Amino acid sequence: MSFESDLLVWLPQLRRYARALTGDPAWADDLVQDTLERALNKWRWRANSNLRAWLLTLLRHRFIDQLRARHEVAVDEEGAPWQNMAAPDGKVDGLELEDVQRALYRLPVEQREVLLLVALEELSYQEAAAVLKVPVGTVMSRLSRARERMRQLLDEGGDRAAAPSRPPLTVVKKWP
Structure with missing residues (x-):
């Protein structure tokens, strides 16, 4: 299997996690796309490592970056x-x-x-x-x-x- 096909295996889990984090399907899809793009560009992946954990880490970091860029913490806001x-x-x-x-x-x-x-x-x-x-x-x-x-x-x-x-x-x- 290639690295790209290994990434596709984890796509449903990345999307589910992104939707749960953001609460917004469109934002979640953008977040997953950004994550996969970063994964393909970084390519620091080692064959014996945990690909799912690495991808979830990338997704989480993108989510935090996007929250900071938006200057919001709306996900915790009571209103x-x-x-x-x-x-x-x-x-x-x-x-x-x-x-x-x-x-x-x-x-x-x-x-x-x-x-x-x-x-x-x-x-x-x-x-x-x-x-x-x-x-x-x-x-x-x-x-x-x-x-x-x-x-x-x-x-x-x-x-x-x-x-x-x-x-x-x-x-x-x-x-x-």
Whole structure:
């Protein structure tokens, strides 16, 4: 396989991560394109290295550069449009997804990045630490805080205060 074909294998994961970071499909597509262009131009890739982690690192750096260029940190802003968007009527799944999306974008960027890399992209703690260039302990700490904050935000749930509370889910072992 060539380097170019190896890049294409990771395209869906790059796009998913970019969409989760930006919340905007057009911006995410531009971000992925910039990332792939940089990857092709840098070409410092070593065959025995983790290509996915390297690409996610490039994407993250491009995202941060673009935020700085825009002079915005809108993804954390409490007045951002997705903070107050109403879910489509009659769509319970859509409502829950909107709640999760709103909660995700209310997390600090550092916590959101770790949560997306570990939970969505299924990177190990070591791989996430390499992408973010932080110690493994920092990844675990940020992930723990992100999960706890997500629980709090989802429990608050806006309109859920009027709805009856649901019992917590329990894990039940399946019998053979």
